[in-house]
Amino acid sequence: MKQNTKSECAGCLPQSYTDTGRTQSFVHYAGSELPVRDFRTRTEPHIEVGAAGYVRKEMQAAVRSFCRSSERYLFLTTRCRNRSAGRGRFLGKRFVVGYIARLMCIRPRGHWTVFGTIRIVPFDARLEFGRLGIRNGRGTVRFDRSRTLKLLKSINALTDIRERCVKEMVALERVESKKGVGVAAERECLDKKGKCELKDRCLRRKLAGRR
Numbered sequence: 001m002k003q004n005t006k007s008e009c010a011g012c013l014p015q016s017y018t019d020t021g022r023t024q025s026f027v028h029y030a031g032s033e034l035p036v037r038d039f040r041t042r043t044e045p046h047i048e049v050g051a052a053g054y055v056r057k058e059m060q061a062a063v064r065s066f067c068r069s070s071e072r073y074l075f076l077t078t079r080c081r082n083r084s085a086g087r088g089r090f091l092g093k094r095f096v097v098g099y100i101a102r103l104m105c106i107r108p109r110g111h112w113t114v115f116g117t118i119r120i121v122p123f124d125a126r127l128e129f130g131r132l133g134i135r136n137g138r139g140t141v142r143f144d145r146s147r148t149l150k151l152l153k154s155i156n157a158l159t160d161i162r163e164r165c166v167k168e169m170v171a172l173e174r175v176e177s178k179k180g181v182g183v184a185a186e187r188e189c190l191d192k193k194g195k196c197e198l199k200d201r202c203l204r205r206k207l208a209g210r211r
Helices: 060-067 145-156 162-178 184-188 203-208
Strands: 018-026 071-079 094-106 113-120
Touching: 018 060, 018 094, 018 145, 060 094, 060 113, 071 113, 071 145, 094 145, 113 162, 162 203
Parallel strands: 018 071
Antiparallel strands: 071 094, 094 113
16 A cells, blocks of 8 residues: 655655554553543544544654554553553553554654554453563564464454543543643644544544534
């Protein structure tokens, strides 16, 4: 698949992808048993549109490196911060909680963004770093084709909860807003004219019935 990019560095991007991947971590919101980002201060991964690096540059170095590789899969990982998840057994452990299967890398806001087909799954003991033989650190872990396909099989066997996660974020954002806490996505994901550049792709808007 050829790249569709607005980058001045189009020549450094691969023209095809391999069935390999790497991890990308994000900060979990402790108030949820679902693997949602800490939306109070973070905008990435922007699961609403199936992207990483879209709103902010907080993942920029990692996303740029991924875009310049031939890897297809960006595996999303986080450390569980919720005390009830897994009946308390998951607290403090790191999990793979889904992936973005790359369709393209572009620079719509002047920084690197990877867009793709996204799947988000619940915290699951089978996807805990220790069970997967991954050292429990925050560094990037790369997977060859064999390990990538095995990991995909495990993730695809679980229910896709992306819609549940977006609904959860929206509900929790309302709670936090009543406390006077700002919400990163609502403040920053609109363009300079106050419009959503990806409204047709945005699950948040779809669930809210907005156009």
